[in-house]
Amino acid sequence: MKLIDTLLGRPTLPRLMADTGVWLRQRGITAFDIEPVLMQLSLQLPDGSQHRIQLGRLWPHWQQAPRRARARLLHDYLHELLTAGEQVPTDYASARPHLRPVLRTRDQLAAAQLSVPGQAPDAPPLVAHRPWVGDLMAALVIDRPQSMMYVQPSLLKAWGVPWEQAWDDAIDNLRSASTAGRWQELVPGVWRGHWDDAYDSSRALLPEVMHRGPARQPLVLLPFREALLLTSADDPQGPQAMLAWALAQLDGPLRWLSPELLRLQARSWAPEEAVDPAAPLQAMLRLRFRVAAYDCQQQALAPTLPGLHVGACRVAQAEDGTLVNYTTWGQGQDTLLPEADNVLLMWQEAGEARLLSLPWASLQAHFADLLEPTTHQPPRYRVRGFPDAARLAEVAQATATAGTVTRAPTLRLDGSAG
Incomplete structure (x- = not known):
């Protein structure tokens, strides 16, 4: 069955959106809009009534269902909501x-x-x-x-x-709604909160709930909307275990939220930086989240900006074996450049293809006059021209080449970013 699903249609988010559109049109509903990041369906029925439906609760069940069961699952979900009259409260x-x-x-x-x-x-x-x-x-x-x-x-x-x-x-x-929750111990000293609703990560907004938990000094990770991970700040193994669990779940059905650790101090939270041996895991989690955010942004921007190259942010392996994110800036391209850690400048010189790899800080130091900040989040820059040969040669001689990309991307980047 898995092979058939793979060949005939993987349960991807674009497929769910497309199937939702087909279901609506088959019932004469043509005035609708699907916001893929919010996973929110806005529609107007023939009788003029307005509805908003959150597809996020359907998504993990639809993604895990066998291919033959997905149509019925989608029908039951939408039919129940539309016939229940769940409209926007006016008061x-x-x-x-x-x-x-x-x-x-x-x-x-x-x-x-x-x-x-x-x-x-x-x-x-x-x-x-x-x-x-x-x-x-x-x-x-x-x-x-x-x-x-x-x-x-x-x-x-x-x-x-x-x-x-x-x-x-x-x-x-x-x-x-938070009095009946429980804590499941994932590994010794690390727990995941369970309240049987869609608001597990929101419990971080309730300091008293965290203080009632099993951790002496609450330290949390909120990698997914459906997951709140808890350890004690004085447990040296806790952060590493939480980050490792989150990395193992990235390509599953859970919807991504944040790669940051937060420490509770009385009734307020403060960011906590991971230290070795947890630091490399947090760096990897941040890398995945950053690249996914730019990927989502690129997919939204590209169709609306014809003639403008919306640069991608990708993952590759550096010479020292570490994974880095990078983007490319090509000569003659009108580009929206993402703020990647590494930038590959590509141009032709004397009939030969040339390439220069620069860390982002070096790129800004040498070519800030060609980078115009935009209002996008995550940040992007509109390039205004390309460095001439003399400037490129000068920078190439003065800049170390650490971080030069030597191998193709080694990570799947198809996790859920909305």
Whole structure:
């Protein structure tokens, strides 16, 4: 059966989106839009009613189901939601009991912005959010039995409710739903929280829940929306075990969130940097997340910018055996360059192909005048011309060649980034 699934259609996210579109059109529903990063379906029924359906809860079940069962699974999910009349609450009293807080990264929210046709990267935010810790943002959703809808700033305005009130109510709702959770020990000294809902990672927003857990000095990793990993900051093996578990799950059905460790100090969190032997694992996790974020951004930008090369961020192996991310800057290309750790400059000279590998810091030091920052997140730069032969020769002589790419990418990069 696995071979047949592979040959006749892998359970990919684009396939789920396409199958959803087919299901809707077969029922005469043509006014719809699917936001792939938020995994949110917005549609208007023939009777004029508006619906938003979160496909994120369907995705892991659809991905694991046998090929023959996927159509029925999709039908049952959409049919139940549409016939249940789960529309956007028009008044705050109806919405309040269903509010929940969630965590997302800056890159994920920026990708969601680009997923809406016609949205510019500097347009008003699609999702109501506030900064939390480091790169993590706090956002609001409306929770339903089978769906999750992100709260937009326009919806808060329509309700006549400030962010602070809605946030406090969402936290109270999550706190009420967090009394029956349990901790599963993955390895000695490392636990994963289980509350049987879609908000495991959100429990990091409840310091009292963390203090009631089994760790003496709570240190957490939130690698996926569905996973909160906990250890004690004084356990030397804990961070390594958490990071190793997250790396092993990257190509599974879980939706990626953050590669960062957070340490609880009284009632507030602070970023914690991994030390050896956990440091290389965190570096690998960050590398995978960074490349996936740029891949998601590239897929959203490329169709909207014809004639402009949206540079990819890829993984390769350096001469010393370490894995690095890199991008390419080619002569004569009008390019949006990602801020990769390494940049390969490629050009023709005397009829021969030439290549120069530079760390990002060196690239900016020598060619900042040709790199125009944009408003994209993760960061990109619009190149304005290409260095002439004299500048390239000067930089090549003055710059060490450490980090030159010598072998092709060695990692799969098909994990879930939204």
